[in-house]
Amino acid sequence: MILDRCKGLCLSGIALALLSCAHAPAGAPSAAPSGHIVVVATTSTLASLVRAVAGDAATVQALVPIGVSPETYEPAPRDVVALENASVVFENGAGLETWLARLITTSATHAHVIILSDAVTGANRGESPYRPQATNPHFWLDPNYAELYVARITQALSAADPANANAYHANATAEIARLQQLDLWTRKRIATIPVQQRAMITFHDAWYYFDRRYGLRDIGAIEPSPGREPSAKDLAALIELARVNHVRAIFAEPEFSPRLAKQLADGAGISTVTDLYDDSLGDTPGLSTYEGMMRHNVTTIVQALGS
Ligand SMILES: [Zn+2]
Known part of the structure; x- marks a missing residue:
């Protein structure tokens, strides 16, 4: 645990270097409190x-x-x-x-x-x-x-x-x-998902960097671009991708209609998850911070893909 913590801290060199650059110069006059x-x-x-x-x-x-x-x-x-x-x-x-x-x-x-x-x-x-x-x-x-x-x-x-x-x-x-x-x-949580099951189809392309960082395969997104619905041909292609890649769930966010995700999941014979949060936090206390949102997301992804 101590080793893990040290490793994590050492990995943050770039962020800490940026922080140290941003330090107020020593001896700089401090402004009067102004609200x-x-x-x-x-x-x-x-x-x-x-x-x-x-x-x-x-x-x-x-x-x-x-x-x-x-x-x-x-x-x-x-x-x-x-x-x-x-x-x-x-x-x-x-x-x-x-x-x-x-x-x-x-x-x-x-x-x-x-x-x-x-x-x-x-x-x-x-x-x-x-x-x-x-x-x-x-x-x-x-x-x-x-x-x-x-x-x-x-x-x-x-x-x-x-x-x-x-x-x-x-x-x-x-x-x-x-x-x-x-x-x-x-x-650690993503590592509990069997390797062949680490594949996501999402409503939109929000999970690209997350998937890349944690070794999940980003198979596709329902929306071809923001606000645009897929054609029947697009959906058929995604259903085929889901089948070929043994995708176990389609992930969507509460701000989008679940209709398309359900249509895709039904076509591929897999489950739908409609409570991932990415562009927006949620409206409950556990989802009111970035960290809480991400812990919810990871737990949800592991439950859907790891079972
Ligand atoms: Zn987005």
Whole structure:
């Protein structure tokens, strides 16, 4: 256990290096307390990581409500108000929030805009088979990449609010330790699934980086692109893929209609799981943080594939 913990901590070199770069310079004048800064994150999942760093020192607000897809979201007037008040805006980027750019131009005039997916670079960025020529935006579902997000969040909050930089760094160090434990636990749980059963078909292509990290085969997604329904031919091809690859379950999220997942599962003679959480947190206490959401997801995946 001690060895595992050490290994996890050592693996986080990149995130910790980024954190140390973001430390407020020694002896820098500390600003007088001036109340909370207001910070906006586009999704509830990203807002959870921001809240973990912000702690009590900043007010964090998510734009996309719980249970709504950020990939097909239509902004509301309250989003304009939130952006007008924001000191920092965190977006995922990489094509997740196509509705945001115009809002930022018109409303986030006083904010630093941080694209969290920029924290993942080079070969770590992957193209989803279902988004040809486009980056798959769902980096945060790999806890190792979530660590990089936390480091980027810490840099941005410390720059915007230097008086609380020490608190942000202390909170980030604790969150990164939690993410490392989550990663180790996930590896152990996924390892209990027989190798030939480690295959997922999902509603949309959110699980690409998670699957790549933990050795699951990403067989396909029901939605060919955000908000687009598959044709009968697409569904027939997926049913065949499910059969050939001995896929044991189709995974979907509560924000999407279960109809297509059920149709596919019935066609392939396998089960349906409709309570994975990825773009959005859930609305119960156990699903109200990134870590809680991921532990629920891993438990659900292991139950569906490992039995
Ligand atoms: Zn998504």
